Amino acid sequence: MNPLPLTATLRLQFHREFTFDQAIPLVPYFRKLGISHIYASPLLASTPGSMHGYDTIDCHRIDPDRGGIEGLRRLVARLRQEGMGLILDIVPNHMGVGPDNGWWMDVLRLGQRSAYAQHFDIDWRPADVSLHHKVLLPFLGAPLGDVIHSGELTLGFDAASHHAVLHYSDQRFPLSPESEKTLLEEAGHDNGRPVDADFPNSAAGEAVLDRLKTLLDHHTKAGRARLRTLLDAQHYRLAWWRVAGDLINWRRFFDVTSLVALRMDQRVVFDDAHRLVFDLYREGLIDGLRVDHVDGLARPAEYCTRLRARLDTLRRERPESLQEQAPFFVEKILQRNEILPLEWPVTGTTGYDFLEQVDLLLHHPKGETPITELWSAFGPADFEEVEQTARHEKLDTSFVGEFETLVALLAKEFPQERDLTPHALGAALRAVLTAFPVYRSYFADGGDSGADFRAIDRARLAAQHMLPAYQHNILDQICQYLADARIDTAERQDILERFEHLTAPLTAKAGEDTAFYRYARLLSRNDVGCSPDRFAASVLQFHTSNKERLATHPQALLTTATHDHKRGEDGRARLMVLSEPEAEWPHTARHWLAHTESLLEKTSHGPSPVPADAYFIFQTLISSWPLEKSEMAAYPERLEAYLTKALREAGERTGWSTPDEAYEEACLTFAKACVGGEFSEELTTYINRLENSAALNSLSQTLLRMTSPGVPDLYQGREGWDFSLVDPDNRRPVDYAKLSQDLEKGEGFAESCHHWKTGRAKQALIETVLGLRLRQPNLFEAGRYLPVAVTGPLSEHVIAFERESPEGAYLVIAPRLTMALSPNNDLSTVHSGWAETHLAVEGEWESLLHQYTSTKGEAFSLAYLDRAVPIDVLFKK
Structure with a gap:
């Protein structure tokens, strides 16, 4: 079958309990639902047992738990039979640390001599002199001295590498070649003889191990001293996990010490980490990419440009029918008034911005004042206050080491005669970080856009209110330094990268991972990509956002549910009703x-x-x-x-x-x-x-996701109702047997609303509209977006727009602020206002969801929605 154009994606979470082979029988169901491309979670080899795949340990293999390369080939072959494609989620920012990551273990064993020493973002000369040329490993459950005394650190041999290793719980730490040689000689081993997989079980090996246990016996003072000397000789320093925020000298993913950042700005690292990904693309096993956490990269614009260039070059080597330009999406959270940098050659974001857009539309602005007054009795009414408090806490705990290093580097850049003490610099920098309005700027990436300057200036103005007047000059100097591209030095580049590597995780950890759980004014506004300080937005703002996306990124993903959401899309829709x-x-x-x-x-x-x-x-x-x-x-x-x-x-x-x-x-x-x-x-x-009104909200956001400019993304199983909570609850197994049965029955949308709790109504709406997109892809990809004026008594409860192209035109009608419509148990509404509510459209229209055709030449009245479910898609006859 000819490949389908990109019209709708379905996110699948692959892991050991849902493999490629388990997905293969579901492909016909996905195709019938109207999906053009599967959008797969990370598939490169990850930490054994990983249920998410974001902890890659080998960039050159497909994960065996998920089915390996042959399983992937079987899945893609089945997708091709249906004309479908595959988009792959990749993780360029970080890898999982641990004994299964060969690159990481090589660095621990060889230090800076390792071929992979520059693959990871390690500071080999941090402020702490004792960590020079070492990697801090804060993985111990207690201070090192206590661990040595308890005997929890033991010596053994690794069967895979044939090298001596230190064991601690289920972790393994390699010894440097020099230490291993010296230790074995002390234990009487003939160093000329090989240490292989059979060595630990041989008589000679057992004898050596016995002597080593004696030499390193934690019960004796000499044994403990010898172990301490052995540890001091390594290219790493073991430490208590609680010191990570203070001392760690390698960049993590946020503050997660099991994930180490990669130096993706280094060309050799880029090539090494993407080798298999490019092979998969060349072979035709994947058709596009989703780039995880693009703001974690030192130079996102450079990365995206390089990635686009490689994909475009490889297009010519793909199978002849698969040489369309590859879409690739970036996971980026856009803050209020922030846009995706237009110079990035990407297809768009993964859709958090649309989640925010539709979420705001479906909240009633009249609810903001009374609900804010309610919440203010329990906590700060201002979300910004909650978030800034959390940022201070994170700077004092999770990111204290990164912050102090940045202050020390800035202090070296300012002449002493300016009387800028490290303490004063730290106070001003803390204020900037606390007030920074977006996840990050892009100065280190050569960015000189107005957005970056505006972000710095907004942070400066907000920070002034946190500082005494005499520190404003220091604040100004810091902000000027960060924004001044004329200072073209390696020192400034280092400071910029560290600054931008701090603002992004600080914003995430203090915001969505802390303040979102403290600030509970209305929890439907607390989700990834949302700004809880905003309560509602107008229909005009919704239309404006849609037109902007069509103009800049017409194939960006649109989502209302992800593997990272705080609560299910239909749970949010139920909470939206509380605003009314x-x-x-x-x-x-x-x-x-x-x-x-x-x-x-x-x-x-x-x-x-x-x-x-x-x-x-x-x-x-x-x-x-x-x-x-x-x-x-x-x-x-x-x-x-x-x-x-x-x-x-x-x-x-x-x-x-x-x-x-x-x-x-x-x-x-x-x-x-x-x-x-x-x-x-x-x-x-x-x-x-609430539930009937909530169901209408759910159907409305579903319809808007599928008809707005962009590519609708469906998170696994969310064609049925989704009242899940944050992960791992939102990653529970999907009942595809039930979903398949419901689809096969073929019950129409209007009929299924009579028993909407089964979920078929939502599935039927998705099936109907995605089928339409498959039949007329150009209309939805490039067709004009025309807001439709609504007049009459129910005008504030309806949003309407046209999608129009030479292929035809469609009219979308969706409800909002639904409780006032008093929907019945079959979701129909009885309201005299429908007859007097009109749309400013011309021509004759026929409904896809109801048995209705408008009369040409007459004003388009919504009278036909009285005693019906007030949602529709109509085509122009």
């Missing part, structure tokens, strides 16, 4: 909170959840409450795992490093009482009030 006056959420929440004391008296005699956490739990229950009774059995366990994670991520009354189990248990007991006690009746009654 008709939901009476502030009154309901206050009533519930006023009665929590009696609920707590029945469940606990220890600590109690603070009101802010109780309020957070109520919203969590509303967003994730299962539709089907059959799902309730597993719900308490899912809820417990989520709340434990949420409380620890918030880090206010408990945390990952110092958990307060008594407080956690109090919150979990409270949540369980809400689920299984008397209160559950009141909770379910309230959710029942």
Whole structure:
């Protein structure tokens, strides 16, 4: 079959429990649903047992847990039979550390002599002189001295490498060749004899090992001293995990010490890390790429340009029918008013910006003031205050080492006669980092766009309010230095890279991984790519964003659910209803909170959840409450795992490093009482009030994702309802048997709305619209986007637009602010205002979802949606 154009992607999470061969039988289902390309999670070899693949340990192999290269070939062959393609998620920013990463182990064994010493972003001459030419390994569960005394560090031989290694729990640390030679000689081993896989089990090997145990016996002072001397001689320094933020001298992915950053700006590293990826593309096994965490790279523009050039060169070597330009998408979170740099030769982002766009559209602006007043009784009303507090905390913990190094480097750049002390520089720099408005600038990448200068200037102006007046001059000098391209020195380049490598993880860790769990004004606004300080946006703003995307990145991905989302797209849609006056959420929440004391008296005699956490739990229950009774059995366990994670991520009354189990248990007991006690009746009654409106919200965001400029992305299984919580809950197995059966039955959209809780209504809408996109791809890729004016009593509850090209035209009608429409249990609405609400369109239109054809020449009235589900796609006759 001829290859399909890129019209819709389906994200699949491959791992040991969902392999290529398990996906192959599902390909016909995906094709019938209207998918053109599978969008696969990372497939290169990752840490054994990894369920996500973002911890690559070998860039030159397809992961055997997922099916290996032959399994991938079988999957792609089946995709080709249906005309479908494959887009691969790649991870250029980092790799997983550990004994299975050959590059990493080689660096630990040989230090700077290793062929891979420059592959990783390691500072071989940090401020701490004791770490010069060494790699800090903060993987110990206790201080090194305690570990030595406990005997937890033992010596053995690695069967794969045939070298001596230090064992600590399930970790292995190689010895330098010199140390290994000296140690074996001390133990009486003839160094001329080989140490192979059989050595540890041979008589000679056992004798050597016995002598080594004696030499390194932790029970004796001499043994401990000899082990300490051995450790000091290595190209690494073992340390307690708690010192990582202070001392680590290699860049991590955010603050995750199991992931080490790559020097992707080095051409040799780029070539080595992408060798297999380019082979897969050349062979025709993949058709495009998704680049993970592009802001983690030192020079994203350079990387994207280099990647595009290589892909374009390799196109000519691909099978003849597969020589269209490869799409590639970058995972980048765009902050408010930020745009994707136009000089990057990419197809677009992975779609978080669309999630934010549609999310804002479906919130009622009238809810902002009363809900903000409600939340302000429990926590700061201003999200910026919460986020900045979290940034300060992260600078004092996770990133203290990176911050202090940056301050020290800046101090060297400013002459002493300016009286700029390291302390003063640190205070000003901290203010800049705390106020920085976007994930990062791109000065280190040669960026000189207005966006970078505006970001620095906005940070400077905001930082002024955090500093006394006498420090404003220092602040100005730092910002000027960062933005002044005339200072063309290696020192400034190093400072810029370190600055930009700090702002991005600081923003992420303080924002989406901390403040998002503290600031609970309305949790539907707390998701990846969202700005919780914004509450709602107008229809005009939605149209404007769509037109901008069509003009700049017409094939960017559009998503409302990902493997990283905080809560499922339909859970968010349910919470959106709380913004509407008709939901009476502030009154309901206050009533519930006023009665929590009696609920707590029945469940606990220890600590109690603070009101802010109780309020957070109520919203969590509303967003994730299962539709089907059959799902309730597993719900308490899912809820417990989520709340434990949420409380620890918030880090206010408990945390990952110092958990307060008594407080956690109090919150979990409270949540369980809400689920299984008397209160559950009141909770379910309230959710029942919301659920029809929430379902309309879900269908609306689904339709808008599939018809707006861009390529709709469907996260695995989200053609059915999605009330999941953050990972790992959102990565649970998908019931494809049920989904396939529902698709085969072929029930239409309008009919399936009569029993919408089964999920078929959402699936039918997706099937209908994606089928349309497959039949007329050019219309949706390049067709004009025309906002349609809506007039009449229900105008604020409708968004409408046309997609038009020489192939034809389609009219999209989607509802918003749905509770005021009072949808029935079949999602139909009865409202006299429909007859008086009109669209400013001309011509004759025929509905794809309802039995309706408009009359040519008459004003387009929405009267036909009275007593019907108020959502539609119509084509122009």
